[in-house]
Amino acid sequence: MNMTKATKARTVYLVLGAIFLVAAVLRVLAVVFEPPHHPDEYFQYLEPAWLRLQGVGVETWEWRDGVRSWFLPGYHGAWMALFLRLGLHNGRAIIKILQVHWALLSLVLVWAGWRGGALLSRWPDRKMTPPPPDEFPPAGWQGGLIGAFLCATFPLLVRFSVHTFSELASILCLVCALVLAGELAERSGRIRRGKVVWLGLLLGLGFCLRIQHATVPLLAGLWLLWTRRFRVLLWTFALALVPVLFFGLLDRLTWGEFFGSYIRYVRFNVVQGGAASFGTMPSAWYWEQFLHRLPISLSILGLVCLLGLRANWPFVGSAVGLVLLLSTQGHKEERFVMLCWPLVLIALAGTMGGWLQLLRSCSNQIRWSVRRGVAVVVALVLADGALHCKGNDFADLDADRFAAQAWIARQPDLTGLLYDQPFYVPGYMGFSHSFPQLEAHSPLLSNPLFSHLLLPRHSGLVGEAERAGFTQVFSVGNYVVLRRANVPN
Amino acid sequence: MVLTTTPILARPALRLRRWLLAAALVLVGLWLYGLGLFVTKRAPFEAQLPRQREPPSELYNLSRWDFGPTVRASSFYADWVNHHHPLFLVDAKTSPGLVEKWASAESDAHPWVEIRWREEHTLERVVLRHAGSVEGNHLTTRRYHIKCLQSGKNGPSVDVDSNTNAIATHDLHCEGAHGVRIDFERDGKEIVRVFEVETWGR
Numbered sequence: 001m002n003m004t005k006a007t008k009a010r011t012v013y014l015v016l017g018a019i020f021l022v023a024a025v026l027r028v029l030a031v032v033f034e035p036p037h038h039p040d041e042y043f044q045y046l047e048p049a050w051l052r053l054q055g056v057g058v059e060t061w062e063w064r065d066g067v068r069s070w071f072l073p074g075y076h077g078a079w080m081a082l083f084l085r086l087g088l089h090n091g092r093a094i095i096k097i098l099q100v101h102w103a104l105l106s107l108v109l110v111w112a113g114w115r116g117g118a119l120l121s122r123w124p125d126r127k128m129t130p131p132p133p134d135e136f137p138p139a140g141w142q143g144g145l146i147g148a149f150l151c152a153t154f155p156l157l158v159r160f161s162v163h164t165f166s167e168l169a170s171i172l173c174l175v176c177a178l179v180l181a182g183e184l185a186e187r188s189g190r191i192r193r194g195k196v197v198w199l200g201l202l203l204g205l206g207f208c209l210r211i212q213h214a215t216v217p218l219l220a221g222l223w224l225l226w227t228r229r230f231r232v233l234l235w236t237f238a239l240a241l242v243p244v245l246f247f248g249l250l251d252r253l254t255w256g257e258f259f260g261s262y263i264r265y266v267r268f269n270v271v272q273g274g275a276a277s278f279g280t281m282p283s284a285w286y287w288e289q290f291l292h293r294l295p296i297s298l299s300i301l302g303l304v305c306l307l308g309l310r311a312n313w314p315f316v317g318s319a320v321g322l323v324l325l326l327s328t329q330g331h332k333e334e335r336f337v338m339l340c341w342p343l344v345l346i347a348l349a350g351t352m353g354g355w356l357q358l359l360r361s362c363s364n365q366i367r368w369s370v371r372r373g374v375a376v377v378v379a380l381v382l383a384d385g386a387l388h389c390k391g392n393d394f395a396d397l398d399a400d401r402f403a404a405q406a407w408i409a410r411q412p413d414l415t416g417l418l419y420d421q422p423f424y425v426p427g428y429m430g431f432s433h434s435f436p437q438l439e440a441h442s443p444l445l446s447n448p449l450f451s452h453l454l455l456p457r458h459s460g461l462v463g464e465a466e467r468a469g470f471t472q473v474f475s476v477g478n479y480v481v482l483r484r485a486n487v488p489n
Numbered sequence: 490m491v492l493t494t495t496p497i498l499a500r501p502a503l504r505l506r507r508w509l510l511a512a513a514l515v516l517v518g519l520w521l522y523g524l525g526l527f528v529t530k531r532a533p534f535e536a537q538l539p540r541q542r543e544p545p546s547e548l549y550n551l552s553r554w555d556f557g558p559t560v561r562a563s564s565f566y567a568d569w570v571n572h573h574h575p576l577f578l579v580d581a582k583t584s585p586g587l588v589e590k591w592a593s594a595e596s597d598a599h600p601w602v603e604i605r606w607r608e609e610h611t612l613e614r615v616v617l618r619h620a621g622s623v624e625g626n627h628l629t630t631r632r633y634h635i636k637c638l639q640s641g642k643n644g645p646s647v648d649v650d651s652n653t654n655a656i657a658t659h660d661l662h663c664e665g666a667h668g669v670r671i672d673f674e675r676d677g678k679e680i681v682r683v684f685e686v687e688t689w690g691r
Contacts (some may be wrong), residue, residue, distance in 0.1 A: 043569070051567075053527065055534035058567050064595055074527065081530065082523030136502075415538060415554075415576075422570055434536035436574035443586045449538075449554060449576055 012137040015145055016114060023110045023152030027103035030162045031096065035399040037392045038335060039423045041164045042430055044068055046098070049077030050091060050429035053084060057428045066255040067264045069247060072166050072209065091429035092409055099162040106161035108172050109151040109342050113349060116179040116315070117147020119186060120350020121357055123311035143353015146378060150345040153382055155389035156293060157345075160338050166209045167335050173206030174216040175342045178314060181220035181236075185227040196232055200239020207240070208247040211262065213339055215321035219314040273330070280330035286323045286337050297384040300377060301348055308351025315347040333393045345381075352377065397424050400477030404454055407474050408481055409433065416450035420459060445470070453482040534562040534575050540607065548613065552604045552688045554579045559668075561603040564594035566680060575602060578686045587624060590684040593673070600681045604688060605638065605668030612637055612663040612690040615647070617671075620682035621655030629655055630681050632674035637663035666690070 036042065043060050048070075051057025062068045076098060083094050121143025138144065151157060160168060180199040184191060203217045217240070224233040251260040268274040291298055305316050319340035326336050352374045359367045401424060408417060409431045417433075418440035419425055431437065436449055440461050444450060445468040453465050457480050466472075470482035540557030552558050554576070562575035573592035582589055593600035615635050620628035631652050637644030644666060647659045661669075669688055673681040 049527065053530060053532055055532040055562075055564070056536070056567075058569060058572070059594065060569050064568070074524070077527040078520050078523035080523070081526035082519055085523070085526055413539065434534065436572055436576055438572055438588065439570060441586075444589070447580055447582055447585075447589060449580050 009136050012141055012145065016148060019114075019145070019148045019152050020107060020110055023107055023158075024104070026153060026158045027106060027161050028100070030158050031099045031103055033399070034159050034162050035392075035402050036397050036424075036426065037160070037163050038165070038333070038394060038397070039425075042095075042425075042427045045072045045164045045166065046076055046095065046429055047427040048073040049080055050427070052077060053080055054091075054428075054434070056434045065264060065268075066257075066261055067268060069208070069261045070250055070254045071247060072164075072169065074250075076164065089432075091432040092406065092426070093432075095164075095426065095430060098164055102164060102168060103162045105172060106157075106168065108176055109157065109161075110148045112175045112179045112342065113147035113149070113151030113346055114144040115147075116144075116175075116182065116346035117150075117349035117353050118144030119179065119182045120147075120308065120311045120315070120347065121353030123182075123186065123350070123354070140350075140353055140357060142356040143350045146353055146374070147346045147349030150349055150378065150381070151342055154341060154345055155382070155385045156338070157341055159389060160335070163335075165335060167213075167338055170206045170210035170213050171339045171342065173202040173209065174213055174318075174339065175346070177202035177206060178216055178220050178223075178318065178343070179346075181223050182314065184232050185223045185229055191229075191232055196235050197239055199232075200236040201243060203236065204240035204243035208243055211265075212326060212336060213322065215325060216318045216339070216343075219318040219321065222317075223314045269329075269331075275329060275331035278331050281332040283327050285332045286327055289334050289337070290340075293388050294381065294384045295388060297377075297380045301344060301381055304351050304377065305344055305347045308347065308354060311354065312347035312350050315343045315350075319343040319347075335393060348377075348381070394424065396421060398477070400479050401454075402426075403476045404474065404479040404481055405430065407476070408452055408454060411452065411483075413483075414452055416447070417452045417454065418444055418450050419454040420456055420461070440465075448484075451484045455480055455482070534560075534565055536560055536576060538576065538579070544608075546691070548689055548691050550581065550687045551606050551610050551612070551690050552579045552686055553581045555581075557607055559603075559605040561605070562591065562593075563599065563601045564597035566592035566594055573682070578602060578683060579604065581685070581687075585623060585684050590620065590623070590682050592683075593675075593681040595680055597680075598675070599672070600675065601670060601672045602683070602686065603638070603668060603670040604686055606666075606688075609640075609665050609667050610690045612661055612666040612669070612688060614689045615659045615661050615669055615671075616685075616687040616689065617657045617659070617683060618685035618687075619652070619655050619657060620684070622684055624682075626653070626655055628679065628682055629653065630673050630683070631676055634672045635659055635661060636670045636672075637661055637666045638668040638670055639663065639665050640667065 043058055044062060047057045048063050051059060079098060080094055083097065088094060118138050118140035121140030177199055180195055180202070184195055184199060203220060207214060207217050221233060224236065248259045251262070252258045255261055257263065294301065305312060309316060322339055323337055326332065355370055356374065359370055405425060408414060414433055414435060416435045417431065417437040419437065420440055422439045425437065428434065428437070438444060440453060440455065442464060445465055453470055455462050457475065457478050462480060462482070465482050469484055469486045471485045472480050473483045474481040537559040538554050538557050541555040544556050558579055560575045560579060565575050566573045571588050573588065573590050575591045577585070577589045578591045580589065591602065619630055629652065633649050634646060636646040644663050645661060647661050649659065671686065675681060
């Protein structure tokens with residue numbers, strides 16, 4: 001029996017290790033093939049740091065008006081400063097390194113899937129004594145493996161894991177925090193102080209990084225309250241104040257006002273309704289988006305989550321609450337609700353893992369059927385997700401455009417660049433050049449500084465540029481790059 | 490029962506945890522060092538254009554873009570659509586559009602620009618095409634200080650207190666010069682806007 005348990009533990013270890021490996025490989029592939037998701041990942045979180053360090057960069061209105069916290073650009077900026085000191089001056093290469101860094105950090109979601117799936121799998125079994133903290137594999141390990149596998153391979157999560165967004169950083173903090181909250185809610189007797197400290201800090205940090213994600217701290221608190229972990233709740237709240245106060249102080253030091261960027265952010269987006277100026281969507285848009293991503297399996301996923309609601313309500317509640325909260329706002333983007341995916345995937349894994357737990361006393365035939373059923377659901381969700389994972393909030397942010405930009409960035413004779421869309425470029429950092437870059441207009445064609453043009457193949461400006469002395473030197477997909485052949489007088 | 494299973498897996502797990510902790514500590518240390526660099530550094534803009542033609546022997550505009558000058562600036566105004574880039578100061582465009590000028594950033598309290606040449610020259614005069622040469626004359630900078638840059642010593646300079654000329658010519662004879670620096674004084678909250686800096690010499 002001892003050997004059996006040791007063998008099982010070793011097998012689970014190996015499977016878990018393999019899942020982590022698969023997750024890492026998929027994320028590295030995402031670094032290579034994933035085009036940018038949104039202009040903000042450059043202009044809000046990288047370019048301000050590059051501007052400070054290199055003296056060249058786009059300063060968006062948010063940064064002029066002090067609507068953003070310096071936390072994330074400062075975090076990126078510290079790495080950038082280190083790489084610059086080490087002699088790496090290529091902004092595009094630094095962006096890639098930062099993407100790899102986020103891709104690797106996002107492996108904590110696999111950890112969260114493992115722990116969260118196992119936790120929710122054993123949760124309904126209230127009669128069961130909580131497992132010893134170091135037991136391996138823990139009770140509910142089947143759900144843990146499903147959760148880890150789903151978080152490791154769900155295509156949208158893999159794609160999103162390489163983007164330098166505040167959403168991603170916040171998701172990593174909050175999903176882990178919710179799992180920790182569950183583990184603390186589960187245990188009776190001695191409470192692990194380290195876990196409480198992590199819970200408080202992660203909740204505070206995740207909330208400050210993306211205040212719209214407030215439903216997770218709320219549900220984590222409710223979970224602790226529901227399970228009468230009052231002391232843990234109190235300590236969590238106190239510790240969560242540490243990052244909150246730090247963000248306030250950072251705003252005081254950078255913008256001259258405690259929580260200045262948050263006050264201006266809420267004032268502009270909510271009080272003044274400024275977010276609507278970037279486009280509004282119908283109230284049901286987020287639900288339509290989910291259906292678009294999982295047209296076949298969303299109903300199954302929803303049904304399974306509903307069946308396990310007794311255990312997974314903090315996860316499902318956080319996700320649904322976030323969607324309801326954000327649906328009240330006119331301006332909607334898919335990245336705003338990306339947090340929902342790991343939450344519902346863990347809820348799904350936990351519920352199905354719970355079913356597998358109940359099979360111990362069943363006949364072989366029932367066990368076989370349920371296991372196959374679980375495998376089919378997992379495969380369906382992943383296949384459906386893979387078939388419908390293409391596309392971003394911005395349809396024009398395609399890989400060809402960025403292939404053309406990467407080609408331009410490598411040109412040693414570049415002295416200025418004109419392009420068709422100023423929002424769909426990686427800023428000065430992404431081009432790794434200090435030369436001017438502007439939206440293409442006819443009068444600018446005569447400025448001798450502009451040596452290159454990036455345009456859609458069928459743009460009217462292509463012919464005009466050719467008459468002004470430019471010739472096509474590169475093309476990819478729908479895009480052409482033109483280079484000035486002779487200098488205007 | 491536990492004794493036979495736990496140590497087999499606990500040992501590698503413990504070792505892995507130690508390695509991960511050590512790696513994390515190294516990364517945190519490196520990041521903190523980077524943070525120190527990031528907080529203490531605020532770099533000015535600097536770019537050198539490639540030389541596209543050889544300078545003539547007669548009097549000419551030393552700063553012209555195709556002679557390959559280096560342009561430095563304390564800042565520049567670069568919102569998403571309009572980048573008033575420092576290199577527009579040397580594009581030698583005779584009828585520029587509104588965007589083709591250098592403008593300082595709103596947060597820049599003491600704007601300045603420097604234009605350096607590839608070789609030493611004898612400077613004769615500096616011509617500034619201010620905002621008023623293309624847009625409203627009220628945007629023309631009134632007060633600024635032009636200094637000739639010479640190796641190892643302070644070169645001659647010109648103080649301008651109440652300029653009203655949209656195209657301002659300032660005689661500044663300076664031998665062995667390798668560039669000029671212009672320090673501007675902002676007129677209240679107005680940012681500084683300059684379309685062109687010409688430095689005439691031989």
